[in-house]
Amino acid sequence: MIAVRYHDSTKHHFNRFARSLGYLDWATQPDPFRRYQGAPLRALPHDPLARGVPYAALFSAAVPAQPVTTHAIGEFLRCSMGLSAWKQYGQSRWALRVNPSSGNLHPTEAWIVHDGRVWHYAPREHALEERCVLAGTPGGVVESGDCFLVALTSIAWREAWKYGERAFRYCQHDAGHALGALRLAAAMLGWRLRVLPEWPDAQIAALLGLDREADFDGAEQEEPECLALVGPDANGDGRDARTWIRNPQVLVDAARSGSWSGRANRLSADHVLWPVIDEVIAATRYSGIGGRGLGIRDQGSGIGEAAPPQAISRTRVVDPGSRPDDLDARGIILQRRSALAFNPRGALQRDAFLAMLNRLRPGAPPWDAIDWPPQVHLVLFVHRVQDVTPGVYAYLRDAPVRDEWKAAMRAEFLWEPVSSDPRTTSAPDLYLLLPIEAGRIAKRLSCDQDIAEDGFFGLAMIARVDEPLRARGEWFYRRLFWECGLIGQVLYLEAEAAGARATGIGCYYDDPVHDLLGLSGHAWQSLYHFSMGLPVEDTRLTSEPGYAWEGGRE
């Protein structure tokens, strides 16, 4: 399988990193902002719309629905794919975004189909570029009103510029993070969002005009990732009966004979070719439910400066007990950042830790955005969680996996269940495998990065690879990373809500992780690492809001 060959060839080893240029060629640094020159630009309203939504409500789908208006779509994009800050150090100035990205390179672009038009989101301007007026009835074939479509695409070159051949993996992580950001922004507006399995990649490309070669003359291609339906009733059967969802051809025909404007800007003056990326992109394209691609729907805190507990002296404890119930969802979403370093004196309360893990169970948002049962489970390196023995743990998002993991992993692992409340119930999905001070191990495995050691905990996302790729097709390789990105996005927000901070870790040594766990073959592979802790700010950087109209210096 090409995807598995790609995966193996882009592993980091202790003695050899995956192939890349090995240095940063500043002369070809990609422009972080794609624009379609010549396309009419429609500014989106600046006023916040979703004030006062409690953070916890994001995960319960309990927010009253906002009507689907341009203003609300603007808020949806602002709180998922918009800019979160401008940072400056010396002469360098760069934007951060609500969605995270490996190396802050942002390969993911967002598109909206609404009001009979195809729009590309321009995050720097917070505006929509009108790429196409769809042919059809006045107002277009996609009715305005109660729902719209959002699509994600990737520009692999942005990541490949820095990371070479491993870049395709990062594009897919980033797409997963973006999907999570979209789903939770939709929840904030009382909307649902679900990826539509009816849409093959080629038809998404046609709808978005990505296959209009003349519009990309010399510019980097965008690769379709997914198309999702968004709105108050996006999961309802009534709306799903619309022909343009069930039968993408209707909308594709309207796009093919629509009226197009704009040409993609060129992001870099020159490019380095990485043929394995082109190969894996082609091999993992989704050809739709007509093939083997039928998706199966799954059944399925404020910070406290608590008095240091005796067990951890001079420690700052992140205490969910002092976390207000009415934490503002919008504020948490917009303040998300990656920690650059952690204070090793930070500690997390046990209940907060278990509650965070609970958010990763399927069922609630963002998990209703995807239509497959969990394929990714966690191996945690717990360093500083109060009343939790430091060590290596397994967190299973699907209980039956336990027997498989037990059989696949080292025989000496304990598999000791961790109780969510020491006095009463147990949390059968969290197991202590090995009591050990795992900080050094986690750091070594994560390309020797301190953030893997200095936080409360680090983790490896272990995905089932062989079986789903064989059963469904190579296209599912991308989805495994999306699932990892969704997990990461939830944990990023959970960290902020707890008064802590998190960081995604794409740089890790693949097979040494498998060796530690006793895993062999491709049944299970580590696809992403992550860490959480008490952040140490880099005071050398100055920070301004993402948009001038949102206030002065932070």
Ligand SMILES: Cc1cc2nc3c(=O)[nH]c(=O)nc-3n(C[C@H](O)[C@H](O)[C@H](O)COP(=O)(O)O)c2cc1C
């Ligand atoms: C897939 C992925 C992999 C990442 N890998 C690392 C990493 O190995 N080390 C690190 O320090 N940060 C890593 N990050 C964090 C990014 O550098 C960070 O998201 C980016 O600089 C943007 O900053 P922000 O998250 O504060 O918006 C990763 C982020 C993502 C999404």
